[in-house]
Amino acid sequence: MKSNYFNNVVNSEYSRKNDGHIEYGTAGFRTKSDILEHVLYRMGLLAVLRSKAKKAAIGLMITASHNLEPDNGIKLIDSAGEMLEVSWEMIATNLANTLDSDLISMLVHISTKENIDLSVPATVIIGRDTRKSSPILLKAALAGIKALNGHVIDLGLVTTPQLHYIVVCTNTDGAYGDPTLQGYYSKLAAVFKSIRGTEINNGKYISELQLDAANGVGAIAAREFQRYLKDVLDIKLFNDGSGDLNHMCGADYVKVQQTLPLNIPSEKSVRYVSIDGDADRVVYFYIDGNNKFHLLDGDRIATLVAAYFKELLETSGLSLQLGLVQTAYANGGSTDYISNILKVPVACVPTGVKHLHKKALEFDIGVYFEANGHGTVIFKNTTKEAIKNQIKNEMLSTTQRVASSKLRDVIDLINETVGDALSDMLLVETILHAKGWNVIEWEKSYNDLPNKQLKVRVKDRNIITTTNAERHCLTPVCLQEEIDKIVLKYSRGRAFVRPSGTEDIVRVYAECESSSDVNKLAMEVASLVY
Numbered sequence: 173m174k175s176n177y178f179n180n181v182v183n184s185e186y187s188r189k190n191d192g193h194i195e196y197g198t199a200g201f202r203t204k205s206d207i208l209e210h211v212l213y214r215m216g217l218l219a220v221l222r223s224k225a226k227k228a229a230i231g232l233m234i235t236a237s238h239n240l241e242p243d244n245g246i247k248l249i250d251s252a253g254e255m256l257e258v259s260w261e262m263i264a265t266n267l268a269n270t271l272d273s274d275l276i277s278m279l280v281h282i283s284t285k286e287n288i289d290l291s292v293p294a295t296v297i298i299g300r301d302t303r304k305s306s307p308i309l310l311k312a313a314l315a316g317i318k319a320l321n322g323h324v325i326d327l328g329l330v331t332t333p334q335l336h337y338i339v340v341c342t343n344t345d346g347a348y349g350d351p352t353l354q355g356y357y358s359k360l361a362a363v364f365k366s367i368r369g370t371e372i373n374n375g376k377y378i379s380e381l382q383l384d385a386a387n388g389v390g391a392i393a394a395r396e397f398q399r400y401l402k403d404v405l406d407i408k409l410f411n412d413g414s415g416d417l418n419h420m421c422g423a424d425y426v427k428v429q430q431t432l433p434l435n436i437p438s439e440k441s442v443r444y445v446s447i448d449g450d451a452d453r454v455v456y457f458y459i460d461g462n463n464k465f466h467l468l469d470g471d472r473i474a475t476l477v478a479a480y481f482k483e484l485l486e487t488s489g490l491s492l493q494l495g496l497v498q499t500a501y502a503n504g505g506s507t508d509y510i511s512n513i514l515k516v517p518v519a520c521v522p523t524g525v526k527h528l529h530k531k532a533l534e535f536d537i538g539v540y541f542e543a544n545g546h547g548t549v550i551f552k553n554t555t556k557e558a559i560k561n562q563i564k565n566e567m568l569s570t571t572q573r574v575a576s577s578k579l580r581d582v583i584d585l586i587n588e589t590v591g592d593a594l595s596d597m598l599l600v601e602t603i604l605h606a607k608g609w610n611v612i613e614w615e616k617s618y619n620d621l622p623n624k625q626l627k628v629r630v631k632d633r634n635i636i637t638t639t640n641a642e643r644h645c646l647t648p649v650c651l652q653e654e655i656d657k658i659v660l661k662y663s664r665g666r667a668f669v670r671p672s673g674t675e676d677i678v679r680v681y682a683e684c685e686s687s688s689d690v691n692k693l694a695m696e697v698a699s700l701v702y
């Protein structure tokens with residue numbers, strides 16, 4: 173009897189204390205931390221079922237990323253280190269919202285419908301960020317896992333990408349790397365050092381950066397990298413956990429406000445890096461001689477990385493398909509540059525890592541980045557094989573061999589499971605070093621169009637529905653027509669509106685050629701949604 177198996181799950185400590193509806197959204201459940209305990213408990217239960225269904229370890233991360241301290245959240249990481257399968261998002265939502273009295277029957281329903289063999293052992297690997305509420309929520313998740321006799325590996329404080337990495341290492345018996353934090357640091361540090369060689373600086377590149385860690389869990393990881401890389405890269409750490417999490421700092425703040433984060437000394441032409449509260453997003457920035465702030469966001473990182481891979485592929489003589497995936501938020505300047513100058517195929521998909529990741533899998537080498545700094549590069553297994561075979565090819569010239577070996581090495585620097593702020597940062601540093609570039613040289617590749625993002629509070633954001641990778645509104649009827657009319661008035665104008673998947677708001681994005689007009693364009697479009 174399946175229901176016997178679930179007899180222990182009713183636990184009054186974790187009863188559903190409010191009847192508001194909660195949804196497993198783009199990045200899992202995310203809301204005020206004080207209403208999440210029962211959700212964590214139930215996700216502990218669900219993680220055990222998912223682990224049994226996949227016959228592999230599952231990850232459970234407690235974080236609300238770039239949100240402020242009072243929020244928290246949870247997301248499940250699937251067995252191959254990727255985001256939870258879409259069909260299980262709905263299962264998670266249903267389980268989180270079910271009445272306490274229906275909990276057992278819901279669990280029976282899930283395990284029957286998904287054909288889960290309950291005798292299979294389950295392992296859940298847990299990580300959490302530095303929020304004050306995380307230990308309480310951890311306790312709830314642990315109670316859920318234990319109620320179904322799941323085995324727990326508690327990693328303690330880790331960045332989201334570290335957890336993804338450890339899940340994939342665990343499930344591939346170490347083929348992707350050693351499934352420990354030490355394994356993570358030593359793999360990335362070793363390859364970073366070996367690619368860099370003995371020339372620490374090169375041309376205009378100086379091996380020194382200032383890192384804003386958003387006062388989050390990334391600061392802990394950054395300290396480890398400071399230690400591992402002390403001879404080759406000087407990382408000066410700010411917002412190192414001693415201040416308020418994500419408060420006027422971190423990648424999201426810097427990207428949206430386009431300004432320096434709190435506590436960073438304003439020095440001219442220095443390479444600054446900001447990561448977010450769980451270290452899966454990264455942006456670069458600098459201040460020029462006129463005190464002007466310059467942002468090098470996910471689009472810039474994507475183009476830098478794609479151009480680097482294109483060059484290596486051409487030099488190595490390998491014929492592999494490179495592609496880049498963006499979202500509607502990608503600056504038009506970057507899309508023009510990728511398509512017309514780099515001539516790399518570019519695809520646009522809806523917001524959210526799962527969409528980008530899935531599309532990038534279609535290429536032999538898929539680079540994906542959201543403008544907000546979340547992204548990575550993924551390689552097909554056949555690509556890795558082709559690179560290895562190319563190195564063995566005795567007919568190669570030395571230049572071809574060097575480029576092929578660089579390709580092989582750089583793959584090891586990348587966390588393919590998900591966007592990883594620190595691994596991305598090491599990749600950017602490697603490319604800038606190879607090119608002998610400072611941030612100014614990097615920025616010269618193309619010009620961003622001036623752009624503006626606004627948040628609009630509405631009664632029901634879900635009346636807005638979109639299509640064509642969120643670039644066009646389907647409903648309310650006529651809204652798109654009105655947007656088009658406004659956009660037409662602006663040279664190189666583009667704008668779209670979409671309901672947020674993480675906040676109860678509608679987001680407006682606008683870009684156009686003139687920086688003095690862009691605010692007006694954004695306001696005009698926003699006024700259509702009020």
Ligand code: 16G
Nearest residue numbers: 198199524525526542672673674675
């Ligand atoms: C989440 C997504 C991020 C996306 C953002 C959009 C993941 C891991 N994270 O943070 O990719 O850019 O949501 O938020 O998928 P929005 O829907 O509120 O604009």
Ligand code: ZN
Nearest residue numbers: 237448450452
């Ligand atoms: Zn994040």
